C-alpha cells in the first residue's frame with residue numbers, strides 16, 4: 001500500500017493480531033516505525049506475526065492474553081510499558097462471530113461474543129486509557145463492523161449487538177478522553193478476506209449476494225482496513241475524533 005505515515009518510536013498494542021485484519025494492522029504500524037505489542041489468544045499465530053515484523057527489521061513482541069480477562073490485559077499493558085516505557089496506540093481488533101439465528105443461539109455464544117468483542121474493547125480501553133491519560137496523549141482505534149453500524153448480518157445477532165455497542169462506546173470514549181489528548185475512532189469493515197469470513201466465502205449463494213451489494217464488485221483486503229487504521233493513527237487525522245469510518249467498497253453508503 002503506497003501510503004506513508006511516520007509512527008517512529010510510538011508504542012502500539014494490537015489485539016487479535018495473530019491473523020487476519022489484526023495481523024495486517026500490526027505489520028502496517030510496524031512498517032510505519034511503531035514498536036508493536038502483538039496480542040492474540042493463540043500463542044502460535046501471535047508469535048508468527050511478531051517474528052514476521054522482526055524479520056523485516058521492525059520491533060515487536062508477542063503477548064498471549066484473552067481480551068475478556070482484566071488481569072491478563074493489565075499484565076500485557078505492563079509488559080509493553082516495561083519494555084518501551086509508554087503506550088501510544090491501542091487497536092481493539094480481537095473478535096469472534098458465532099453463526100446462529102436468534103431463536104437457536106446458544107447463551108454461551110452470546111456471552112462469549114459480548115465478552116470478547118465489547119467487554120474486551122472496554123477493558124483494554126480502560127486500562128490503556130489510564131496510561132494514556134497520565135501521558136497526556138494517545139490514540140485508540142476500535143475495529144467495529146458495518147454489521148453493527150448500518151448493515152446487519154443474517155444469523156449474527158450477538159455479533160451485530162456487540163459491534164453496535166463498540167460504535168456507541170467509541171463515541172462516548174471520544175467525548176470523555178478528548179480532555180486527556182486521546183482521540184478515539186472506529187473502523188467499520190465490510191466483507192474482508194480473512195479466516196473469519198472463510199466459511200461464508202466458500203458458499204456460492206452468499207458470495208453472489210455479497211457481490212450484488214458491493215459496488216466495487218470485490219471483497220476487501222486486510223491491507224485496505226490497515227490503511228484506514230494507519231490514517232486514523234496519523235497526524236493527518238489530528239482533528240478526527242468519535243468517527244466510525246466505513247471501509248466496505250460502497251456496500252452501505254454513508
Ligand code: NAP
Nearest residue numbers: 016020021041042066067093094095145189191192194196
Ligand atoms: P479472525 O481472522 O478470526 O482473527 C481474529 C483474531 O482474534 C484471531 O487471531 C483470534 O484468535 C483472536 N481472538 C479471538 N478471541 C480473542 C480473545 N479473547 N483475546 C485475544 N484474541 C482473540 O478475524 P478478522 O476477520 O481478522 O477480524 C478482526 C476484527 O475485524 C474482528 O473484530 C472482526 O469482528 C472485525 N471485522 C471483520 C470483518 C471481516 O469481514 N473479516 C468485517 C468486519 C469486522 P484465534 O485464532 O484463536 O481465534
